[in-house]
């Protein structure tokens with residue numbers, strides 16, 4: 001199987017972002033590697049036609065047994081897309097959307113493969129009883145290599161048809177479709193952490209939620225010389241795409257965004273309730289005039305005591321340590337604000353070391369992005385490694401995609417080669433684990449010792465989990481990445 005990998009030569013593992021972002025000094029981040037390059041057989045990839053790729057026949061036949069129709073939808077079908085989008089919005093419990101909102105969804109998300117399940121006997125037969133959408137997107141792996149993964153979103157099943165196996169058919173259909181397209185990894189962000197393990201997904205990035213009591217903060221970080229400016233939300237949405245791309249290609253765990261995402265974040269479209277007006281936008285520009293950071297935030301509360309507003313950081317990405325420090329300082333020293341909240345920041349967010357009082361921040365963590373390896377060789381060969389060595393992996397995959405024994409050999413340049421073998425050689429450190437656990441380990445953000453202690457990973461040779469850590473773990477921790 002051939003996999004398309006876009007490599008960034010001499011890419012340092014570093015991060016400069018918040019709310020799914022962070023910073024690190026290039027000097028401290030020594031892992032570098034070149035990814036192997038590959039192309040799909042036949043030049044242009046089947047992925048180019050992913051919206052028209054045939055629907056998975058196994059799931060189609062199973063759903064048809066229950067009288068259900070499993071099909072993809074062309075985005076050019078405006079009425080069909082609006083009915084699909086209504087079902088999607090209802091599935092996530094939001095209010096009934098306007099026609100304008102639905103048209104906005106089509107403009108923004110119509111590039112994806114839009115799939116639904118229809119019950120032709122239902123009173124509203126045009127509205128699907130289940131939805132998914134999926135698309136190929138670059139994900140940044142350790143070594144800052146870019147792997148094209150199968151991103152999945154909009155997974156809903158009507159409350160009126162729940163727990164009859166419809167989601168199972170949709171998910172398994174998505175995985176078989178991705179595998180047929182030659183994509184080695186599926187990815188999603190989740191509403192609940194209880195759903196996707198059974199399909200072989202494991203949590204691979206984690207998010208911290210920070211609440212900072214700003215009255216306790218005595219800024220101890222650097223004082224950069226660039227400038228912070230308010231910009232309009234329209235200006236912000238127009239500038240962020242390029243900045244985000246620079247940040248995400250040097251941030252393990254970040255996935256590609258899409259054009260319609262930025263105005264939506266800035267609340268300049270898709271804003272039925274007028275919530276966007278609460279948002280403020282700022283940028284950081286270096287002394288030499290380079291845009292290095294951008295953030296969206298809003299103020300809440302302050303009703304009874306005007307000096308006790310909460311500043312909620314909605315989005316922050318930076319591409320330099322200066323921008324990172326300057327924007328955080330701007331937030332933490334804001335007048336009339338007593339609390340700064342930021343959700344979905346990295347678990348090792350550097351700002352905690354800039355507060356002067358670590359206990360000014362309360363931190364909770366949660367799983368965020370889940371991955372599912374479909375092709376173990378391609379996925380493991382796509383990332384860079386911290387140190388050379390050999391590791392045996394016995395992988396159990398109930399759905400069969402990545403089942404088998406694999407020998408990973410990492411050379412001194414950080415490039416890994418994987419061989420599928422009948423039996424692992426006895427002298428090699430080796431572990432046995434399910435595919436969801438291997439998927440959790442892929443980005444290097446999970447401690448193998450914890451998985452061993454939890455019984456999720458078993459050592460076939462004593463002490464082998466330490467070898468997994470030596471080869472796979474990365475620092476800084478993978479960023480949580482965007483919601484999608």
Ligand SMILES: CC(C)(COP(=O)(O)OP(=O)(O)OC[C@H]1O[C@@H](n2cnc3c(N)ncnc32)[C@H](O)[C@@H]1OP(=O)(O)O)[C@@H](O)C(=O)NCCC(=O)NCCS
Nearest residue numbers: 091155156157162163164165166167168189190191194195
């Ligand atoms: C989550 C959802 C898609 C599940 O759809 P469904 O058709 O009821 O699921 P299925 O009947 O195919 O269930 C497949 C398996 O997952 C389990 N499952 C489904 N939803 C679950 C949930 N929310 N929590 C725990 N287990 C769940 C089922 O029990 C079943 O387990 P089994 O195979 O071991 O018997 C549906 O409940 C839904 O639309 N929820 C609201 C939107 C949402 O949260 N979507 C997920 C976005 S990331």
